[in-house]
Amino acid sequence: MPADVRFINAGGLRLRVSIAAGEGRPLLLIGGIGANVEMWRPLRRELDGVATIAFDAPGTGHSQTPRRPLRMPRLAALVGELLDAVGAREVDVLGYSFGGALAQQFAHDQPRRVRRLILAGSSAGMVSVPARPHVIALMATPLRYYSPRHLRRVASAIAGGRTGRDPAALDRHVADRISAPPPLLGYQWQLAAIAGWTSAHWLHRLTQPTLVLAGDDDPLVPLANARFLARRIPHARLHVVAGGGHLFLVDQPGDVVDVVADFLADPSKEQE
Numbered sequence: 425m426p427a428d429v430r431f432i433n434a435g436g437l438r439l440r441v442s443i444a445a446g447e448g449r450p451l452l453l454i455g456g457i458g459a460n461v462e463m464w465r466p467l468r469r470e471l472d473g474v475a476t477i478a479f480d481a482p483g484t485g486h487s488q489t490p491r492r493p494l495r496m497p498r499l500a501a502l503v504g505e506l507l508d509a510v511g512a513r514e515v516d517v518l519g520y521s522f523g524g525a526l527a528q529q530f531a532h533d534q535p536r537r538v539r540r541l542i543l544a545g546s547s548a549g550m551v552s553v554p555a556r557p558h559v560i561a562l563m564a565t566p567l568r569y570y571s572p573r574h575l576r577r578v579a580s581a582i583a584g585g586r587t588g589r590d591p592a593a594l595d596r597h598v599a600d601r602i603s604a605p606p607p608l609l610g611y612q613w614q615l616a617a618i619a620g621w622t623s624a625h626w627l628h629r630l631t632q633p634t635l636v637l638a639g640d641d642d643p644l645v646p647l648a649n650a651r652f653l654a655r656r657i658p659h660a661r662l663h664v665v666a667g668g669g670h671l672f673l674v675d676q677p678g679d680v681v682d683v684v685a686d687f688l689a690d691p692s693k694e695q696e
Contacts, residue, residue, distance in 0.1 A: 427468075427478075429461070431486075432509040435502035439479055440486040441510060444468055446475035449539060451688065452507070452515040453478040454523030454530075456545075457614045458566050460485035462600040467673050470681035474688070477515065479506060481526075483610020493616035500529040504537060516688055518542040520673055521645065522614060525549055528623045531632050540688060541630070544637040545670050547649035548656070549622035555644050563644070564615070569605035572598050584641040585669015586676050593675045627656035634660035635687045637680060639668025 427444040442461040443450075453464050453476055461478040462485075468476055480487035482494060482502070494502070503526065507515060517538050519527025524546020531538040547553075554560065562568075562582055568575040575598060580588035587594045606614075634657045638650030647664065654662035663683050665672045672680065 427461075427476075432506065434505035434509050435482075435498075437482050437490060437502070438488040439482065439506060441506065442478045443510060444476045446471075446473050448475060448688075450475040450477050450512050450515050452476075452503075452512075452517045454503070454517065454519040454527050455481065455484075456521035456523055457563070457618075458484055458569050458606040458611050459520075459523070460600075460604040460606075462603050463597065463674060465600055466597065466675075467677045467681070470677045471685070474685070477507075477510060477512060480604070481523075481614070483613045484606040485604040489607055489610040490613065493613040496526060496529045496617055496621045497533060499526055499617060500533045503530050504534050507537065513537065514539055516540045516542070518544065518684070519546060520544045521546055521670065522618060525618060525621065525623070528627070528630070529621075531630055532623070532626055535631055538632050541632040541634040542637065542684060542687065543634065543650075543653055544673055545639065545642060545645050545650075546636075546653065547645050548624045548627060548652060549618065550620055551622050551624045552652070553646045553648040555646065559643050566606050566608060566611040569601055572602060575601070582644055583669045583671045583675075584643045585639050585667060585672055587671045587674070588641075588669055590675075597671075597674050624652075624656070627653065628658060630657050630659075632659065633687075635684070636660055636662045637665065637672075637683070638662065639665045639670065639672045641667055642670045642672075644670040
């Protein structure tokens with residue numbers, strides 16, 4: 425997917441941003457912990473024609489690592505500053521995993537800038553149904569971004585779904601993952617940002633039409649968490665990806681692209 429990749433300054437940090445031209449309101453893509461903009465390639469290909477904005481979060485990819493960890497409200501404020509820098513006043517937002525938590529925070533803190541919200545493989549944070557202890561332990565290190573061998577060894581436990589079942593599916597996105605691995609400090613700052621965070625006490629105040637996407641074979645964020653989000657957010661609906669693991673937007677984006685496109689285009693979802 426051709427994209428304009430540039431560096432901008434937001435919140436006193438130098439951030440790498442990738443902008444793909446297309447029709448309509450831009451879709452802001454907020455990635456998972458440690459993720460870089462290259463990892464959005466499979467979904468962007470499927471969303472051909474949709475304008476998208478992706479970025480390396482502070483401490484990931486080629487973006488600058490802050491001197492100290494930024495809590496979720498500060499990260500949400502930084503997202504707003506990033507959008508100001510690229511000239512995007514209002515966007516649709518798709519947050520994936522950790523990015524789904526940040527998307528919730530941004531939609532809560534700056535509701536007028538978010539027309540529609542998509543939460544994929546995400547949760548309400550601290551009150552969520554946790555993964556099994558060995559899965560959580562594997563997430564403590566960014567080694568899977570540095571070592572393809574390690575990634576292949578842990579993919580089934582962390583990701584499940586097609587990536588866990590099919591080595592060929594994993595091989596297709598290894599190169600994107602390791603092309604810009606997160607520095608250890610940046611990864612630890614992201615873990616610190618999500619620690620103790622929850623949206624459970626204000627989810628009922630989100631005003632945006634919301635699509636919650638989840639795989640039924642996700643060992644990292646169990647399906648119960650998506651059901652909780654869909655129940656608590658007033659204008660939300662849930663779509664479960666059959667056989668989908670934690671990486672369903674990467675390893676089977678074709679199974680959800682029509683759902684996403686229809687949600688973004690549905691005139692009945694316009695806010696009053």
